[in-house]
Amino acid sequence: MRILIADDDDYTREGLIESVEWEQYGINNILEARDGEEALRLAARYKPDIVLTDIRMPRLNGIVFAEKLGEYCPDCKLLFMSGYLDVDYLKSAIKLSAVDYIEKPIKIADLEEAIQKTVQSVQKSQKLEIDLSIKKILQHQKLARLLTESTVDSESILKLCEEEDFPMNTNYVCLMIFSPTYIENGKELLENTNNFWKDQAVYSVGDYLGEGRFIFVLSLNRVKMERIESLSKQLFKFNENIYVGIGEKVASISEIKQSYRTVQKALERSFYHPEFHYFQYSKPQNAQSGISPQLFIDFYKLLKSQPGQLADWIDSVCNVFVEKEHPPREQVCALFSSIGRAMIQEKGTLLAKLESIYDVNDIDQRISELHTILEIKQFIQEICKAYCLEVESEAKYSRTVIGVMDYISSHVSQMDLDLPEIGQQMHLSCSHLNMLFKQETGTTITQYIRDYRIELAKKLITNEHYKMNAISELCGFASPSYFAKVFRTCTNLTPIEYRKMRL
Structure with missing residues (x-):
């Protein structure tokens, strides 16, 4: 907190500064002025929270100074001091809403009491200002949501527009920002962007939609669309990694929803062209094509007959999407989720070898978190590469x-998974099956089950959200303690030690 002490007597000023423990009141910045004019200059420049001023000063007396002070620091609190208990001065002090009036010679106890009272008044005003500011922000966020949602009645919208002085009967446009790396609630970017438009004399209301997306509704009252487009490109100064989209200009409040739909379409182009960061809506010349089911059929044929060609096929499909078709993002995600799931379901052993995929259902989640088609392509091709390696490694094994191996990967969480059960499923004697398996792999079925469980456990352990007892159960161990014992035997580390080493 900052205080300005104005008095033409140097001794008085210095005495006040030395006699009071200012920091205990939260005051850590003290300004001094010898006359009213100097006090006014300092107040205009530094905006003190409290002004302690003598009433009788040269060049500009305390009352006139206080009257002018309201122009520069309307929120600061006034404390008057004077050696002359004049009724007119008291009336002026009351009129100027002074917090207190201190007689000279000043008693430190009286001054400290007045300071305490004034500080409390400042804190109360600041809290009220913060509360009002928060309420205003929340109202603006609510208005932004109402203006862009299609299910809200127009009466509710118009009522809130009137309450918030949102311009009506003019043109509007929606602006959307996407920040893939932004912090959770996006408060800073939302505030910076709203302040930016306010500084440009453009009325805006904005809201954080989640997942790095922000929506702003801009009023074009006395502002040309060309200026909005030009100013929008300055938003990159807040974060150069953001993507900015501009929707279609509309002519009424009821049409803002249409501008919102078009800005979503504009920003969707960043999915295909992440090298650009600014997207303006333009009406498509051709209708956006959907993804034909034939694509998945083509993929499945290659999966079964020519898996070595899958990577090139995926690359080709993505190139067509980027250069020609631009199908909706959700359809692209759905296609590649199906492709990823199909490869893992075909070769369950992949789960023990792929990073950050612990279950077939993780594919959908991972793809939904990727922001561009390039990222999705790279992710799917990693699975494809692992799949092809698995196919190659299996080529040396018999169908039996x-x-x-497939049965073990599909039933690994069963604690009673063992050679007799597998033999029964394969319709072969345990001894014959185990001998055949060892001849081809160099290990027994029992040893393979243990090794597979440990490899799967290693992968699960690297996900800090999985608890050890859950990992033990997923990998088919009878108890967490038995799991820890077997894991240490195989790795010379406990599961906890292994996690610390990998994270």
């Missing part, structure tokens, strides 16, 4: 051994 591959069947054993």
Whole structure:
């Protein structure tokens, strides 16, 4: 907190500064002025929270100074001091809403009491200002949501527009910002952007939609669309990694929803062209095509007959999407989620080898978190590469051994998974099946089950959100303690030690 002490007597000023423990009141910045004019200059420049001023000063007396002070610091609190208990001065002090009036010679106890009272008044005003500011922000966020939602009645919208002085009967446009790396609630970017438009004399209301997306409704009252487009490109000074979209200009409040739909379409182009960061809506010349089911059929044929060609096929499909078709993002995500799931379902052993994928259902979640088609392509091609390596490694095994491996990967969480059960499923004797398996792999079925469980556990352990007892259960161990014992035997580390080493 900052205080300005104005008095033409140097001794009085210095005495006040030395006699009071200002920091205990939260005051850590003290300004001094020898006359009213100097006090006014300092107040205009530094905006003190409290002004302690003598009434009788040269060049500009305390009352006139206080009257002018309201122009520069309307929120600061006044404390008057004087050696002359004049009724007119008291009336002026009351009129100027002074917090207190202190007689000279000043008693430190009286001054400290007045300071305490004034500080409390400042804190109360600041809290009220913060509360009002928060309320205003929340109202603006609510208005932004109402203006862009299609299910809200117009009466509710018009009522809130009137309450918030949102311009009506003019043109509007929606602006959307997407920040893939932005912090959780986006408060800073929302505030910076609203302040930016306010500084440009453009009325805006904005809201954070989640997942890095912000929506702003701009009033074009006395502002040309060309200026909005030009100013929008300055938003990158807040964060150069953001993507900015501008929707279609509309002529009424009821049409703002249409501008919102078009700005979503404009910003969707960043999915295909992340090298650009500014997108303006333009009406498509051709209707946006959907994804044909034939694509998945083509993929599945290659999966079964020519898996080595899958990577090139995926690359080709993505190139067509980027250069020609631009299908909706959700359809692209759905297609590649299906492709990823199909590869893992075909080769369950992949789960023990892929990073950050612990279950077939994780594919959907991972793809939904990716922001561009390039990222999705790279992610799917990693699965494809692992799939092809798995196919190659299996080529040296007989159909029976591959069947054993697939059965183990599909039933690994069963605690009673063992050689007799697998033999029964394969319709072969345990001894014959185990001998065949060891001839081709160099290990017994029991050893393979243990090794597979440990490899799967290693991968699960690297996800800090999984608890050890859950990992133990997922990998088919009888208890967490038995899991820890087997894991240490195989790795020379406990599961906890292994997690610390990998994270």
